[in-house]
Amino acid sequence: MGAMTEDEVVDFDEEAHSANLEEFEREHLRYKFEKQELLLEALIHPSFRHPRMPQLSYERLEHVGDSVLNLLVTRELYSLYRDCSPGSLTRLRAANVDNEKLARVAAKHGFHRYMLGLTPVLHQQIRDFQEAILEYPVHSSGLVDTPKFLADIVESVVGAIYVDSNSLETVWKVIRPLLEPIISPETLKVHPMTELLEWSQKKKLKLKFVTDSLEDKTRVSIFLDETLVGTATCGRRRDVVKNKAATAALHYFKATMV
Amino acid sequence: MGAMTEDEVVDFDEEAHSANLEEFEREHLRYKFEKQELLLEALIHPSFRHPRMPQLSYERLEHVGDSVLNLLVTRELYSLYRDCSPGSLTRLRAANVDNEKLARVAAKHGFHRYMLGLTPVLHQQIRDFQEAILEYPVHSSGLVDTPKFLADIVESVVGAIYVDSNSLETVWKVIRPLLEPIISPETLKVHPMTELLEWSQKKKLKLKFVTDSLEDKTRVSIFLDETLVGTATCGRRRDVVKNKAATAALHYFKATMV
Incomplete structure (x- = not known):
């Protein structure tokens, strides 16, 4: 993920890239920027050095x-959803704008193909993500390792359109179709961590969560009294580890307590 | 915090309350609602039963x-702040819209005086909060126990004005003066938890966080290897406990390691 070398900076062909961005506007966004430099900025990975x-x-x-x-x-x-409880509205919003949901939008509409600064490592992360989500057609509820930069560039493109147009309505017209399928109360799944906390409250279980930072991994262990009821060890993403440990604990409880 | 009794519901004088709300519009918001029922809704505590x-x-x-x-x-x-790093922008935004900041706005401008459904317990929480923040003129960075409903009603009033006016500019004109003093890069303090994580990364310390749910309290303990370096036990708010434990750990490290 290191910075580009000097050669790579010099190699950057501004004219060709500008034509790429026009293709992106036309084919995917259906929005023409007043200031194309905003779209350019929205698609520059932090590791890239613009000349x-x-x-x-x-x-x-x-x-x-x-x-x-x-x-x-x-x-x-x-x-x-006029009759939706405030809690459900919050969960629904979270699912519709979380990293996984937005990374799906970017991957589906090829946002990353117009980025500057993608290294082979990042390309591999995109491929891994695209493969992992095949198991979960709408949303995995935190079980998939999401490359955060894919979510970030959906937000940055939204930000660019807003700064360019200064109009929420314009942004919505562009982004609404890209967000399909919008997650509804019917398709919303509960995160394992949420389910575990609700379960433990209902059953009045006092759980203990222990997070260890290992060499280059994180381990989350969940204890009931002194019994280990769920654990997971993962690489990059702390929340994925937590959700996997919670999934394990839920399996344990459902097998032993219902 | 229980629901109102039937008597209290019957006692509610809609006309008098409507006059109160007009006073709130005039004296504090300087905004006149098209639909006053939105302002009414924004100031109803969940425990109150409107007849x-x-x-x-x-x-x-x-x-x-x-x-x-x-x-x-x-x-x-x-x-x-055109030259502010994205990370600083995020921290600056968080400090300007977090519960403590918003609860300060509500307390300063007496939003709670126009609420329906405040019980003696909630009134006491407001008084405790008003006293606690005297120690921290701008922001305590997570060391004060904030009554969340005070922050909530600033957000709900903002939401009401937005739904009523459908104009971000109108909302901003109303709320901008109430948010004073806006926290700037100069007045922003780092949260103890953030400082601790940055410190431990810099010094390559592997910390272990243990959270126990006790009877009606939460205890957070922070270990370096097997040594307890900081702990705190508190009542309602988990984040306050964490910040207090982090403050304790920072004191420990600064006393023993610098």
């Missing part, structure tokens, strides 16, 4: 897009 | 307002 603007990366626009997307999805769910 | 609308509480509007506020503050910080 004229070395500080540029998608991160600032991602920060804006995160909030824009949150509000757009909130508005939509608020008016679609 | 005609027993399901009403601030929670749905809070959910909307949370997103609206997030975007407004994001936009503002994005344009104010």
Whole structure:
């Protein structure tokens, strides 16, 4: 994931890339930027060094897009589900804007093909992700290792369109079709961690969670009194480890207590 | 925090309350609602039973307002601090919209005085909070026990104004002055938990966090190898316990390792 070498910077063909971005606007976004440099910025990986603007990366626009997307999805769910409890609305919104959901959007519509700065390691992460989600057609509820930058660039593109248009309605028109299928109360699955916490509250079990940082992995262990009821060890993503440990604990309880 | 008795429901004087809300609009918000029932809804505690609308509480509007506020503050910080790193922008936004910051807004401008459904226990929580923040003029960075409903009603009022006006600009005009003082890079303090994690990464320490649920309290203990380096036990709020344990661990490390 290291920075580009000087050669790679010099090799960057601005004109060709600008034509690529026009293709992306036309074929995927169906939105024409007033300021194409915003779209360019939205698709620059932090490891890439732009010859004229070395500080540029998608991160600032991602920060804006995160909030824009949150509000757009909130508005939509608020008016679609008038009888939904506030708790369900929150879970529904979370599932529709979480990293896995957004990374699915990027992977499906090939956002990464227009990025600058993707290394072989990142390309491999995309392929692994694309393979892993085949098991879960809508959402894995936290069991798949999601390359965060794929989610980030959906947010940064949303941020770029918002800064370019200054109009929530414009952004929604562009992004709404890309978010399909929007997760509904019917297709929403509960995260294993949430299910475990609800289960333990209902049964009045006092669970103990222990997180160890090992060499380059994280281990989460869940204890009931002194009995280990679930554990998982994973690489990069702490939340995936937690969800896998919770899944294991749920299996344990369902096998021994129901 | 129990539900109101039937007597209390019958006692509720809609006309007088409507006059109260007009005072709130005039004196604090300087915004006149098209649909005053939205403001009414935004200020109903979940434990209150409205005689005609027993399901009403601030929670749905809070959910909307949370997103609206997030975007407004994001936009503002994005344009104010053009040279700020994305990480600093995220921390700055978090501090400006977190529960403690918003509860301060509510307490300062007396939002709770216009609420329906406040019990003596909740009133006591407000007084405790008002006293606790005297120690920290701008923000305690997670060391004060914040009554969440105070933050919630700022969000629900924001949500109500947004639904009523359908205009981000209108909401911003109302809420911007109430958010003063906006936390800037200069006044932003780092949360103890963040500082501890950064410290342990820099020094390559492998910390173990153990969370126990006791009777009606939570205990967080932090270990370095088998040595307990920090611990805290608190009542309601898990994040306050964590921050207090982290503060203790930081004291330990700074006393023994620098």
